Amino acid sequence: MGFDIKRVGVIGAGQMGNGIAHVCALAGYDVSLNDMSTERIQLGLATINGNMTRQVNKALIADADRVAALARITPAVNLDALAECDIVIEAATENEQVKRKIFQQLCPVLKPETLLATNTSSISITRLAASTDRPEKFVGVHFMNPVPLMQLVELVRGIATDDHTFDLCKKFVLRLGKISTVAEDFPAFIVNRILLPMINEAIYTLYEGVGSVDAIDTAMRLGANHPMGPLQLADFIGLDTCLSIMQVLYEGLADSKYRPCPLLVKYVEAGWLGRKTQRGFYDYRGEKPIPTR
Numbered sequence: 001m002g003f004d005i006k007r008v009g010v011i012g013a014g015q016m017g018n019g020i021a022h023v024c025a026l027a028g029y030d031v032s033l034n035d036m037s038t039e040r041i042q043l044g045l046a047t048i049n050g051n052m053t054r055q056v057n058k059a060l061i062a063d064a065d066r067v068a069a070l071a072r073i074t075p076a077v078n079l080d081a082l083a084e085c086d087i088v089i090e091a092a093t094e095n096e097q098v099k100r101k102i103f104q105q106l107c108p109v110l111k112p113e114t115l116l117a118t119n120t121s122s123i124s125i126t127r128l129a130a131s132t133d134r135p136e137k138f139v140g141v142h143f144m145n146p147v148p149l150m151q152l153v154e155l156v157r158g159i160a161t162d163d164h165t166f167d168l169c170k171k172f173v174l175r176l177g178k179i180s181t182v183a184e185d186f187p188a189f190i191v192n193r194i195l196l197p198m199i200n201e202a203i204y205t206l207y208e209g210v211g212s213v214d215a216i217d218t219a220m221r222l223g224a225n226h227p228m229g230p231l232q233l234a235d236f237i238g239l240d241t242c243l244s245i246m247q248v249l250y251e252g253l254a255d256s257k258y259r260p261c262p263l264l265v266k267y268v269e270a271g272w273l274g275r276k277t278q279r280g281f282y283d284y285r286g287e288k289p290i291p292t293r
C-alpha cells in the first residue's frame with residue numbers, strides 16, 4: 001500500500017507506444033521509452049513532438065506543456081534502463097513470442113513492486129502474465145489508436161491479477177484523462193471482438209468483388225455513419241496487427257467465422273501493412289490516399 005506511480009516505462013515506440021508515452025508525459029509522469037534500436041526510439045520521439053505541436057496549434061495544450069512533457073521522456077536503449085519504473089507498459093508488436101521474450105528479459109531487472117501491463121489487442125492476459133514472475137501484478141491496459149485522441153482504455157484482469165494492482169491501474173488511467181471499461185480475459189476483449197470481424201468481413205467483401213475499396217468505405221461511412229470506412233481503418237490499425245487479432249480470435253474461439261480473409265494474409269505477406277508502410281488498401285505515397293483496388 002502507499003505505492004505511487006511516478007515513472008512509467010513504455011516498451012515499443014511504434015504508433016501505440018509513442019502515443020502512450022505522449023499521454024503519460026503530458027499527465028506529469030516521467031517516462032522511459034524503449035524500442036529495439038535508438039533509431040526507432042528517436043522516430044517515436046519525433047512523432048510525439050509532431051503530435052504535441054499539432055495540439056499546441058489547436059490550442060489544446062500550451063507550448064510550455066509540450067516542452068515540459070518532452071523533457072520528461074528519456075530514451076531507454078535497453079531493458080535495464082527500465083529498472084526504476086513503477087509500471088511498465090509493453091506495446092511491442094502483436095506477437096505472443098515477442099511479448100514473452102520481452103517479459104523474460106525484463107522481469108529480473110524490475111523492482112519487486114513494479115506493475116506490469118500489456119497493451120495487447122487480443123492475446124490472453126492470463127497466459128502473458130504466467131510468463132512473468134508477477135502474475136498478480138500483471139494487467140491488460142488496452143489503449144485505443146490514436147492514443148492522444150481516443151478516450152477509452154479497456155482494463156483486463158488476468159486470473160491472478162490482484163485487486164490492489166487493478167485499482168492502481170484504474171487510477172492511473174483516470175489521471176491520464178481517459179475513461180476505462182472492464183473487459184474479461186477473452187480473445188480480443190470487447191472492442192476488437194466486435195470491430196475486427198467487421199473489418200475482416202469488409203476485406204472478404206473486397207476479395208469476393210462485391211465492391212471496390214472506395215465503394216466499401218463510402219458505403220460504411222455514408223450508409224452506416226461510421227467516421228471512416230473499414231478498409232481505411234484497417235490501414236490505420238496496421239494490417240499485421242489486424243491479421244494477428246483475427247488469428248487469436250480464430251484459434252482462441254475455435255470458430256470458422258473468424259477465419260482471416262486470404263486477401264488480408266496476402267497483403268501482410270507482401271509487406272503491405274497500411275499507413276505505416278505507405279501501402280495497404282490505399283497508397284499513401286502521394287498527396288492524397290489512392291484506393292489500390
Ligand SMILES: NC(=O)c1ccc[n+]([C@@H]2O[C@H](COP(=O)([O-])OP(=O)(O)OC[C@H]3O[C@@H](n4cnc5c(N)ncnc54)[C@H](O)[C@@H]3O)[C@@H](O)[C@H]2O)c1
Nearest residue numbers: 012013014015016017035036091092093094120121145237
Ligand atoms: N494499431 C492499433 O490500432 C492498436 C490499438 C490498440 C493496441 N494495439 C497493440 O499495441 C501493440 C503495438 O502496436 P502498434 O500498432 O504500436 O505496432 P507498431 O508496429 O507501430 O509498433 C510496434 C513497435 O514494437 C517494437 N518492437 C518489436 N519488438 C520489440 C522488442 N523486442 N523490444 C522493444 N520493442 C520492440 C517495434 O520496433 C515497433 O516500433 C500491439 O500489441 C497491438 O496489438 C494496437
